[in-house]
Amino acid sequence: MDVLVTGGTGRLGQRLTEPLRAAGHSVRQMSRRGTGPGGVRGDLATGRDLAAAVGGAELIVHAATDPRGDPWQVDVAGTRRLVEAVDRSRLQHLVYVSIVGVDRIPYGYYRAKFAAEQVLLGSGLPVTLLRATQFHDFVDFLLDTAQRGPVLPVPMGWRVQPVDVGDVAAHIADVVSGPPAGGVIEYGGPEELSAAELARAWAAARAPGTYVVATPLPGKLSAALRDGAAVPTGGERGRRTYAEHLRG
Numbered sequence: 209m210d211v212l213v214t215g216g217t218g219r220l221g222q223r224l225t226e227p228l229r230a231a232g233h234s235v236r237q238m239s240r241r242g243t244g245p246g247g248v249r250g251d252l253a254t255g256r257d258l259a260a261a262v263g264g265a266e267l268i269v270h271a272a273t274d275p276r277g278d279p280w281q282v283d284v285a286g287t288r289r290l291v292e293a294v295d296r297s298r299l300q301h302l303v304y305v306s307i308v309g310v311d312r313i314p315y316g317y318y319r320a321k322f323a324a325e326q327v328l329l330g331s332g333l334p335v336t337l338l339r340a341t342q343f344h345d346f347v348d349f350l351l352d353t354a355q356r357g358p359v360l361p362v363p364m365g366w367r368v369q370p371v372d373v374g375d376v377a378a379h380i381a382d383v384v385s386g387p388p389a390g391g392v393i394e395y396g397g398p399e400e401l402s403a404a405e406l407a408r409a410w411a412a413a414r415a416p417g418t419y420v421v422a423t424p425l426p427g428k429l430s431a432a433l434r435d436g437a438a439v440p441t442g443g444e445r446g447r448r449t450y451a452e453h454l455r456g
């Protein structure tokens with residue numbers, strides 16, 4: 209089938225081509241610049257080149273996002289533009305990549321992701337909303353940026369269950385080839401860990417000598433993460449642990 213991946217140049221998008229091709233699909237990867245293998249141009253924020261990119265797709269993996277820019281423009285309005293550009297007579301399944309806890313964690317970007325989910329649920333399209341947990345590489349990035357000299361401060365008691373992006377990509381290739389769920393499914397890593405446990409493992413592998421300090425963080429967002437709102441309650445699990453990712 210003809211598969212369009214939005215966010216094709218992203219952390220996840222780049223990993224999707226291989227398992228989708230292995231499943232027998234032809235893959236086009238959309239981004240604003242249209243770079244990379246099978247790259248096509250399409251801008252969700254302006255609608256530019258979108259109709260041409262989306263038109264013939266039989267399967268869509270919607271993984272484009274703009275967390276650091278304007279997620280309401282790209283993730284929410286952009287998802288509306290995507291829905292309008294789809295050829296309904298051809299599309300068999302659209303998988304939207306969302307995040308575990310977008311309905312429970314009070315955080316602006318998550319609110320936008322939840323709103324994008326509602327756009328898709330109301331679209332009448334054959335959709336699956338796949339909520340994944342944090343990718344291992346993203347955890348690395350967060351810990352790297354949180355480090356202050358020899359000290360790595362982390363929020364006390366936050367519970368997470370990060371997942372390997374390669375496992376997520378393989379799972380999405382399975383899911384998009386199957387029937388639409390018509391709602392939410394979850395996908396997480398093999399083990400639940402505290403932020404401090406992750407930080408200690410990261411520091412031992414990547415920044416030896418770093419002292420991890422777990423600090424209580426007030427507020428509703430922190431309370432939700434302590435309560436396990438970012439931990440999946442159902443769905444399948446990836447196999448690769450964070451420790452294996454660090455060793456790799």
Ligand SMILES: NC(=O)c1ccc[n+]([C@@H]2O[C@H](COP(=O)([O-])OP(=O)(O)OC[C@H]3O[C@@H](n4cnc5c(N)ncnc54)[C@H](OP(=O)(O)O)[C@@H]3O)[C@@H](O)[C@H]2O)c1
Pocket residue numbers: 214215216217218219220221238239240241242250251252253254270271272273274275282305306307308321340341342343344346347
């Ligand atoms: N990272 C995580 O830990 C994590 C965890 C769970 C779920 N997710 C979800 O998984 C999906 C992929 O995340 P990621 O970390 O791979 O994202 P990413 O690395 O930030 O990549 C974002 C992608 O979106 C594209 N994009 C941004 N603005 C665009 C626009 N206006 N029009 C078209 N494309 C645009 C970017 O392409 P160009 O900049 O080249 O145009 C890039 O390919 C997202 O929906 C995210 O919410 C991520």
